[in-house]
Each structure stands twice: as structure tokens, then as C-alpha cells.
Amino acid sequence: MSKKLPLLIMILPIAFFMVFLVALPCIYVVIISFMEKGIYGGIEYIFTLENYKLILEPLYLKIFANSFFIALVTTIICLLISYPFACFISQKNKTVQTILITLVILPFLTNSLIRIHGLIILLRDGGIINNFLLNINLIDEPIKFMYNQTGTIIGMVYTLLPFMILPLYSNISKLDANLNDAAKDLGANKFKTFLHVTLPQTKYAILAGSIMVFVPTLSYFFVSDLLGGGKTMMIGNVIKNQFLVARNWPFGAALAISIVLFTLIVVIVYRKMGGKMEQLGGVSYEK
Amino acid sequence: MKKIKLLVLFILLLGLTGCNQKYENGEVNVFNWSEYIPDSVIRQFEKEYDIKVNYSTYSSNEECLAKVMSSKTGTYDILVPSDYMVDIMLKKDLLEKIDTASLTNFSNLDPNYLNQSYDPNNDYSVPFIAGGVVIAVNKQKIEENITSYNDLLNPKYKDSIVLLDDERVVIGIALKANGYSLNDTNDYALAEAKEFLLELKPNIKLYDSDNPKGSLITEEASIGVIWNAEAALAIGENSNIEIVFPKEGIYKWIDNFVISKGAKNKENALKFINYILNPEVMKRVVTYFPYKNVNQETNKLLSDSYLNNEAMNIPDRIMNNGEFVIDIGENITKYDRLWSEIK
Amino acid sequence: MKSKHLKNFYIFLVLLFLFLPIFILVVYSFNSSRLNVTFENFTFDWYLSLMDNVSLLEAFKNTLLIAFVSTTVSVIIGTMGAIAMHRYQFKTKKALDTLLYIPIVIPEIVLGISLLSIFTLTNIELSLITITLAHITFCVPFVVLCVRSTLSSYDDQIELAAMDLGANKFKTLFYITIPSLLPGIASGALLAFSLSLDDVIISYFTAGPGSNTLPLKIFSMIKMGITPEVNALTTIILLFTIIALSLFIIIQIKKNKKG
Known part of the structure; x- marks a missing residue:
């Protein structure tokens, strides 16, 4: 039997998907981004740089800045919540750890839109939280959780939190406790031990978790649609609108390419710093 | 073993939800505004005509146009664009001619809403609601x-x-x-x-x-x-x-049924449109989603609680002034x- | 000891944040008011009317179907691909490897519009098939990663041993290779299944008439004022998920005790 044949059989199906449904579509989007748009939508195959020039206008730069701001705040909040959480649960015994981590995965397995709907019932002006606070006279009028930037950020944190907890947990739970003890023996206080011993060892997990939260935030248009009340325009919403409402595919494509470029830069920096690609898939953390 | 059990469970679940009826007379793909035709009307049509209705929705005229233009021609059979969008779709050659003579219920429509500037002879569009x-x-x-x-x-x-x-x-x-x-x-x-x-x-x-x-x-x-x-x-x-x-x-606006160019189920689409123009059916539509009715025969069936409600049945003087x-x-x-x- | 209570309280708070919205949904699935605003009376009506909500059930069926097919296909081709890339050297390996990371790394919306554009360009009708193809595309890389992580600790020598003992290639694959890769394959399958079930963005761009999925249906329902029927369906799905996960925990705990 030829040596080539089994290889071909095994590799062709996956290669088919990756070439025809990943590589070619992406190349095509790059091409569209340099084309002109027709009056009623559609693509005119005439080369232009207009779409990229348009991105540089203050209007869209503002939307970019706003999206990055929301993504950054979301990432930081997720990190601040997840880090202590991951530390605390890795101090539990194995059985409790398994149960707690499964509890973190459980919401991740239920539909994220449904969970957002639950969040809406909780957060709106006449929602459960506001009603409760009003009833105990802690506040005089409802806190505006929704239909603004706060709403978008709460929704993003809520949807993406497990992506931060899981990599951190799997890294922290494998840390060698002896190192901490050694540091203590050498006279380091808790804070110093954390800063010089624990933190450096969890560097890659922090980075991987941050990328896994930051990048989706840019594209989760449904969160800002539902919790932002259509007022917080994020890059994801603009791309969606260009493709499905305004019919300006070339401009939408140019916007998409620009966030891909940004993502690539982040990933390259991450790899240069020594991070592993597998961690970005969250896969080495299964189990 | 457990995995096999899980698999069996899922297949059972699939089987439970998957007991699809077969439809003798094929299907029709309707692309309509959200909140426009009550579910029960569609089910009734499916039952009476033995035609499966694939119903999807949009929330703006622009979204409808974008989706139609990015889909293969003939993906959707019926669309429900507003006045100006009928005009745009005609300019883009996206619409199929409708033989209104074949629609037995076409005569039910209020002439005030026919022959509008965007489609002077109603060659391509049938008013649905305003x-x-x-x-x-x-x-x-x-x-x-x-x-x-x-x-x-x-x-x-x-x-x-x-x-x-x-x-x-x-x-x-x-x-x-x-x-x-x-x-x-x-x-x-x-x-x-x-x-x-x-x-x-x-x-x-x-x-x-x-x-x-x-x-x-x-x-x-x-x-x-x-x-x-x-x-x-x-x-x-x-x-x-x-x-x-x-x-x-x-x-103000008038939304119209149109048939998209290259529609694969043109016959079924005509049946669907004609069905909705039936006074009884249209009555159910406007009582569920109370927009301005443009069907004269339906007006005879509607109760005063609809006819005298200005939010539902916008007075003609307001419409004319719009x-x-x-x-x-x-x-x-x-x-x-x-x-x-x-x- | 005080700090221990504080830590437990913190864990509780985070879990509360994750679970409160879900808990609310379950409670509201028994609420007689249609508006999801205040809780009126206890009722099972929504579970009954769920059975008549054809479009919701159809979306659910589509979702399960898509998840099933795309998981199966991506597990098969992903496992084959991972084994081949582990075992053979070939010229395009590096390129393929890079391509596999694209769906994982780039924002989902970009993959969504890319697929929509290519389907439009080639005049392929958007349908259940396109949506399934799209799901396979973003599931495969995760399967490959999972299988690969098991492969890295896999000892090739046992295959040689099996063949020495007279097993042919086919037998070796089915009796030796695949069983020892099972943990990786299983976690890949689980991941693929849950990714497919929950996908909103890529489905949003690649769905056509008659291929509404549950997340898309829920998206439009939330915008239009959701009915408690959705809450009822979620409660049922949740129940199944909890049963499956409890089984998983029990197995895991037993394993921990043994190890």
C-alpha cells in the first residue's frame, strides 16, 4: 500500500474545510474590503482605498475607541473577579474542586441568550434588584443598570467570565505550594510572595484568559443590542449593520479586517512572550 | 455504556421533536416583519392547503433588502416590503410580476390603497396592511x-x-x-x-x-x-x-406582498397571499396586530372596538395628511x- | 479561620452572579403572568403550551440536528486530521496548522461575514446545510486541539507492538489508537457540541429560511418580548444538562479517589 494514500484520506476532509471555508472566505473578505460598493448595495469590483480611509474618520475612530474601552474594562473586571476565585477554589480538596469547577462550566453550557434574558429580568428599572433596593429604601429611584454602557459591560462580563476562570484555575491549581512556603521561610510577606512567586507563574494563563475575553467582546453584538438599548455602538454592531442593513459590504469588510489585524498583533505579542497557542483554545484546561 | 445511553437519549429527543408531518403540496418561504401575522393563521394555512410555511422575520426594510440580495435568487418566495422599498426592489429587478386577476380576494382591497406611485398598476405588489x-x-x-x-x-x-x-x-x-x-x-x-x-x-x-x-x-x-x-x-x-x-x-406607510424574482414556489406564494386577503383571515391578523386595515370586506367584520380606536384604525384625515x-x-x-x- | 469564611463567601458571591439569572428564569417559567415582570401565580401552563409552540420546537429540533451532525463530522475529520498531523510529515503541515488557529483566534463575527460572503459569491443557498458546514468549520479546530493534547502523551510504541502481534492497520486503529485517544476525542466532542448548541453570531449570518436555530429564535423573541414558554424550555434543557454533568462529576470524583 502506498504511504501517501492513508495520509491523503485522513488529511483531505479537514484540509477541505480549512481551505474552502476558512482560507478562501477570509481572502475574499480582504479583497472585498478594497472594492467599491454599488448604490443599492452589492460590490463593484473596482479597486479603492476609500473604505480604509473611512475607518480613520473621527466618527469611526470614536466607535473603535469606545469598543476597545468596553473590551478593556470587561477584561479587567473578569480578571479581578476570577483571580481570587481561582485561588480560593484551588485551596479546596479535589472533590469540592471538581464540583465547583463544574458549576462554573454549567452556565457556559446553557444558552447564553437565555442567560442574558434572565439578566434583563434582574437588572431593568422595574426589575428584581431595583425593586428590592427600592423596597428596603436603600435607593429612591431605580439604578440605571441597562440601556447604557454599564449594561453592556455587565452583560459582557457575565457571558465571558468562565473564559477567564477556567484557564486561571487550571494553572493555579497546578502550582507548587512548596514554592510559596519556601518564600515565606525566606521572610517574604504574603503580598511579596504573591507578587514575586505566584503572579509570574500564572502570567500565561492571565494573558490567555484576557485574549479569550477581549477578542469576543469586540464581536458580541447581541450583548450591546440587548443590554445597551441600541445606543452603545460597538465595532461588532457596526459590522453587522454594514452587512445586514446598510448593505455596504466593502466597508464592513474593511472594519472586520482591521479588528483581525488587531487580534493578530495581540496574538503575535503573546507568542513572542512565550505563550502557547493551545491555551487560547482553552483546550489544555479540559478536565 | 453511559455514552451509549446518552446517545440513545438524544436520539429519542430528536425523534420526539422530529415527528414532522409531510406536506403534500410542498412549501413556501415567507420573509416578513416580526410581529405581523399570528402563528395560528400560518398553522391554519398549512393545514388547509397542505403547504409547509418556512417563516422568517426581519425588523427593517433595509434588513430585508440586504438579506434578499445576499441570498441565492429564489431563496425567499414572499416578501413584505413597504412602499419605497417596493420601488427600490423594482429598480433592482428583484420582483416577479403578480397576476392580480388570479387572486380571487384581490377585489376585497380598498381602492384608496391601490395603484400607488411606487407601483401604479399593482403589477408587482399587493397591499397587505398600512x-x-x-x-x-x-x-x-x-x-x-x-x-x-x-x-x-x-x-x-x-x-x-x-x-x-x-x-x-x-x-x-x-x-x-x-x-x-x-x-x-x-x-x-x-x-x-x-x-x-x-x-x-x-x-x-x-x-x-x-x-x-x-x-x-x-x-x-x-x-x-x-x-x-x-x-x-x-x-x-x-x-x-x-x-x-x-x-x-x-x-405613513403601506406594506405590500411581493414575490421575489426566481421564486421557486410561485404558485404556493399566490395561494398564501390570496389566503391572507380573505376577509376572515385578515380580521384575525388585524385583531392580533392592530395596524390600519386596507381590506374593505374585513372592515365589515371588524367590531367597533377596532374601528373606533384611533391607534389601531388611524383616521383617514390623518392618513391623508401623512x-x-x-x-x-x-x-x-x-x-x-x-x-x-x-x- | 475568619479568612476561610470570607473566601467561601467570595466563592458563593461569584457563583451567585453566575446562577441568579438562570435561577430567575426557572422561577419565572412557573409564573402565570405573560410579561416576565412580576410574579403572579404558580402555573404549569407554559410547559403545556410549549408543546404547541411549533416554531420554537422546530428551532430546537434544528439546533439539536445541527449540533449532532456538526459534532459527529468534526470529531471524525478532526481526529483523523490530528492523527495524520501527529504521525506524518508533509509540506503543507505548517500551513494547515496555522489555518486551524484562525477560527479559534479571530472574532466570531469575522468568520460569520466571511462565510456569508463566500456563500453569496458562489451562489449557494443559505439553509440548514450551510449553517451545519459553518458549525463544522468552527468546531473542527477545537477537536484537533483536544485530540492533539492526548496524542502528545500517547506512546506510538504500542501500535508497533500490536502490529508485531499480527494486527493489521485497520485493527490497530480501532482497537489500539482510538481507544487510547478516547479522553481527548470525548472532550473534543463535548466542546464541539456545546459550541454548536450555543452559537449565535455565526448562525446569524449563515441561516436561511426554515433553518432558524434556538439561539436565533430566542434572540428575536427577547427583542419582541419573550414568552415564558422559552423559560420552560430552558428549564427542561437545564435539567438534562444538570443530570449529564452530575454523572460526569460522579465519575470524576470516583476517578480522583482511585488515583
Whole structure:
């Protein structure tokens, strides 16, 4: 039997998907981004740089800045919540750890839109939280959780939190406790031990978790649609609108390419710093 | 072993939900506005004609056009565009001719809504329903009398207005507030509209096209610039709400059934359209989603609670005084820009 | 000891944040009011009317179907691909490897519009098939990663041993290679299944008439004012998920005790 044949059989199906449904579509989007748009939508195959020039206008730069701001705040909040959480649960015994981590995965397995709907019932002006606070006279009028930037950020944190907890947990739970003890023996206080011993060892997990939260935030248009009340325009919403409402595919494509470029830069920096690609898939953390 | 059990469980589940009936007479793909035809009407059609209805929805004319243009020709059979969108679709050659003579229920339609400028002989479109953008006001929260779009600028209404998430509507009312036409594309008019919208911005609680009544019913918003049926439904749930027709005149529209070019189920599409034009069926549609009925025969069946309700059955004088949106061609980019600027 | 209570309280708070919205949904699935605003009376009505909500059930069926097919296909081709890339050297390996990371790394919306554009360009009708193809595309890389992580600790020598003992290639694959890769394959399958079930963005761009999925249906329902029927369906799905996960925990705990 030829040596080539089994290889071909095994590799062709996956290669088919990756070439025809990943590589070619992406190349095509790059091409569209340099084309002109027709009056009623559609693509005119005439080369232009207009779409990229348009991105540089203050209007869209503002939307970019706003999206990055929301993504950054979301990432930081997720990190601040997840880090202590991951530390605390890795101090539990194995059985409790398994149960707690499964509890973190459980919401991740239920539909994220449904969970957002639950969040809406909780957060709106006449929602459960506001009603409760009003009833105990802690506040005089409802806190505006929704239909603004706060709403978008709460929704993003809520949807993406497990992506931060899981990599951190799997890294922290494998840390060698002896190192901490050694540091203590050498006279380091808790804070110093954390800063010089624990933190450096969890560097890659922090980075991987941050990328896994930051990048989706840019594209989760449904969160800002539902919790932002259509007022917080994020890059994801603009791309969606260009493709499905305004019919300006070339401009939408140019916007998409620009966030891909940004993502690539982040990933390259991450790899240069020594991070592993597998961690970005969250896969080495299964189990 | 467990995995096998799990697999069996899933297959059972699939089987439970998957017991699809077979439809003798094929299918029809309907692409319609959200909240327009009640589910029960569609099920009844499926049963009576043995045709499967694949029903999908959109929430703006532009979304409909974009989706149709990015799909293979003939993906959708029936679309329900508004007046100006029929015009655009005709210019783009997206529509199939409809032989209205073959529709036995076509004669039920009110002649006032036939032969409009966007399709003078109704060669391509069949009027389905009409309506307008009105102002809904929660009287318990808003003491002042609102009569004009300009009244919405009152700083007292901070964070309390729900607007339709639709650029032609929002920019349109800004133009009307300043005495221009809904369709003005002059730079000075648009500059004034922009001014108006920037002033209005702090008062806007949210943009919502799909369910603007929701925030009015829960009293999260106290003023809505919304479709008339949404206002009517909100009034039904919350009696503090009243409707206002602004004195500048309303944004009015007629939505029409059209058949998309290359439709694969043209026969079934005609059957579906004819079915909806049946007075009894149309009665169920307008009682469920109370827009302005354009079917004369249905009007004979409707009760006074519909006919005398101005939010549902917009009076003819208001309709006649209203304005249609028209296709503004390439100038739409000016609108797109303004829209991104004020949002 | 005080700090221990504080830590437990913190864990509780985070879990509360994650679970409160879900808990609310379950409670509201028994609420007689249609509006999801205040809780009126206890009722089972929504579970009954769920059975008549054809479009919701159809969306659910589509979702399960898509998840099933795309999981199966991506597990098969992903496992084959991972084994081949582990075992053979070939010229395009590096390129393929890079391509596999694209769906993982780039924002979902970009993959969504890319697929929509290519389907439009080639005039392929949007349907259940396109949506399934799209799901396979973003599931495969995760399967490959999972299988690969098991492969890295896999000892090739046992295959040689099996063949020495007279097993042919086919037998070796089915009796030796695949069983020892099972943990990786299983976690890949689980991941693929849950990714497919929950996908909103890519489905949003690649769905056509008659291929509404549950997340898309729920998206439009939330915008239009959701009915408690959705809450009822979620409660049922949740129940199944909890049962499956409890089984998983029990197995895991037993394993921990043994190890």
C-alpha cells in the first residue's frame, strides 16, 4: 500500500474545510474590503482605498475607541473577579474542586441568550434588584443598570467570565505550594510572595484568559443590542449593520479586517512572550 | 455504556421533536416583519392547503433588502416590503410580476390603497396592511400636552423616550419637526435635523424596533415614537398610555406582498397571499396586530372596538395628511452618516 | 479561620452572579403572568403550551440536528486530521496548522461575514446545510486541539507492538489508537457540541429560511418580548444538562479517589 494514500484520506476532509471555508472566505473578505460598493448595495469590483480611509474618520475612530474601552474594562473586571476565585477554589480538596469547577462550566453550557434574558429580568428599572433596593429604601429611584454602557459591560462580563476562570484555575491549581512556603521561610510577606512567586507563574494563563475575553467582546453584538438599548455602538454592531442593513459590504469588510489585524498583533505579542497557542483554545484546561 | 445511553437519549429527543408531518403540496418561504401575522393563521394555512410555511422575520426594510440580495435568487418566495422599498426592489429587478386577476380576494382591497406611485398598476405588489409612526405618551408621567415633535425636546423628559431603531423614521421626524419633508436631502435641512437629534439625544432611553411597546408597558420609557399598532397594544396593557398624532403630520406607510424574482414556489406564494386577503383571515391578523386595515370586506367584520380606536384604525384625515418615505437613491449615504453621528 | 469564611463567601458571591439569572428564569417559567415582570401565580401552563409552540420546537429540533451532525463530522475529520498531523510529515503541515488557529483566534463575527460572503459569491443557498458546514468549520479546530493534547502523551510504541502481534492497520486503529485517544476525542466532542448548541453570531449570518436555530429564535423573541414558554424550555434543557454533568462529576470524583 502506498504511504501517501492513508495520509491523503485522513488529511483531505479537514484540509477541505480549512481551505474552502476558512482560507478562501477570509481572502475574499480582504479583497472585498478594497472594492467599491454599488448604490443599492452589492460590490463593484473596482479597486479603492476609500473604505480604509473611512475607518480613520473621527466618527469611526470614536466607535473603535469606545469598543476597545468596553473590551478593556470587561477584561479587567473578569480578571479581578476570577483571580481570587481561582485561588480560593484551588485551596479546596479535589472533590469540592471538581464540583465547583463544574458549576462554573454549567452556565457556559446553557444558552447564553437565555442567560442574558434572565439578566434583563434582574437588572431593568422595574426589575428584581431595583425593586428590592427600592423596597428596603436603600435607593429612591431605580439604578440605571441597562440601556447604557454599564449594561453592556455587565452583560459582557457575565457571558465571558468562565473564559477567564477556567484557564486561571487550571494553572493555579497546578502550582507548587512548596514554592510559596519556601518564600515565606525566606521572610517574604504574603503580598511579596504573591507578587514575586505566584503572579509570574500564572502570567500565561492571565494573558490567555484576557485574549479569550477581549477578542469576543469586540464581536458580541447581541450583548450591546440587548443590554445597551441600541445606543452603545460597538465595532461588532457596526459590522453587522454594514452587512445586514446598510448593505455596504466593502466597508464592513474593511472594519472586520482591521479588528483581525488587531487580534493578530495581540496574538503575535503573546507568542513572542512565550505563550502557547493551545491555551487560547482553552483546550489544555479540559478536565 | 453511559455514552451509549446518552446517545440513545438524544436520539429519542430528536425523534420526539422530529415527528414532522409531510406536506403534500410542498412549501413556501415567507420573509416578513416580526410581529405581523399570528402563528395560528400560518398553522391554519398549512393545514388547509397542505403547504409547509418556512417563516422568517426581519425588523427593517433595509434588513430585508440586504438579506434578499445576499441570498441565492429564489431563496425567499414572499416578501413584505413597504412602499419605497417596493420601488427600490423594482429598480433592482428583484420582483416577479403578480397576476392580480388570479387572486380571487384581490377585489376585497380598498381602492384608496391601490395603484400607488411606487407601483401604479399593482403589477408587482399587493397591499397587505398600512400604518404610521405615532407618539405614545404615558399621561401619568408626562403632564404637558404633547402635540408636536418639537415638544419631545423638553429637558424634563431626560432618559424617557423610546425611538424606533430605524434611520428613515428618526431622521424623518427630525426633518418634519423643522418643517421639511421626510425625504429632504438638502444639506441645510439635514444639518438642522442633526441639530434637533443632538438636542433630543439626552432624552432617548433606548432604540428598539422590535418591541418598543415593552418598555412603555413596564414604564421604563414614558414616551414612544413608535408604530401605531405597538402603541395600540401598549395602551391595551397599560391604560395610562395615550396616543398623539403630531401636528406636523405622520410618517405613513403601506406594506405590500411581493414575490421575489426566481421564486421557486410561485404558485404556493399566490395561494398564501390570496389566503391572507380573505376577509376572515385578515380580521384575525388585524385583531392580533392592530395596524390600519386596507381590506374593505374585513372592515365589515371588524367590531367597533377596532374601528373606533384611533391607534389601531388611524383616521383617514390623518392618513391623508401623512407622508410616505420615498427612495432617495445615492443620497442615502448622507442619511447613513448622519445616523452614525447622532447615535 | 475568619479568612476561610470570607473566601467561601467570595466563592458563593461569584457563583451567585453566575446562577441568579438562570435561577430567575426557572422561577419565572412557573409564573402565570405573560410579561416576565412580576410574579403572579404558580402555573404549569407554559410547559403545556410549549408543546404547541411549533416554531420554537422546530428551532430546537434544528439546533439539536445541527449540533449532532456538526459534532459527529468534526470529531471524525478532526481526529483523523490530528492523527495524520501527529504521525506524518508533509509540506503543507505548517500551513494547515496555522489555518486551524484562525477560527479559534479571530472574532466570531469575522468568520460569520466571511462565510456569508463566500456563500453569496458562489451562489449557494443559505439553509440548514450551510449553517451545519459553518458549525463544522468552527468546531473542527477545537477537536484537533483536544485530540492533539492526548496524542502528545500517547506512546506510538504500542501500535508497533500490536502490529508485531499480527494486527493489521485497520485493527490497530480501532482497537489500539482510538481507544487510547478516547479522553481527548470525548472532550473534543463535548466542546464541539456545546459550541454548536450555543452559537449565535455565526448562525446569524449563515441561516436561511426554515433553518432558524434556538439561539436565533430566542434572540428575536427577547427583542419582541419573550414568552415564558422559552423559560420552560430552558428549564427542561437545564435539567438534562444538570443530570449529564452530575454523572460526569460522579465519575470524576470516583476517578480522583482511585488515583
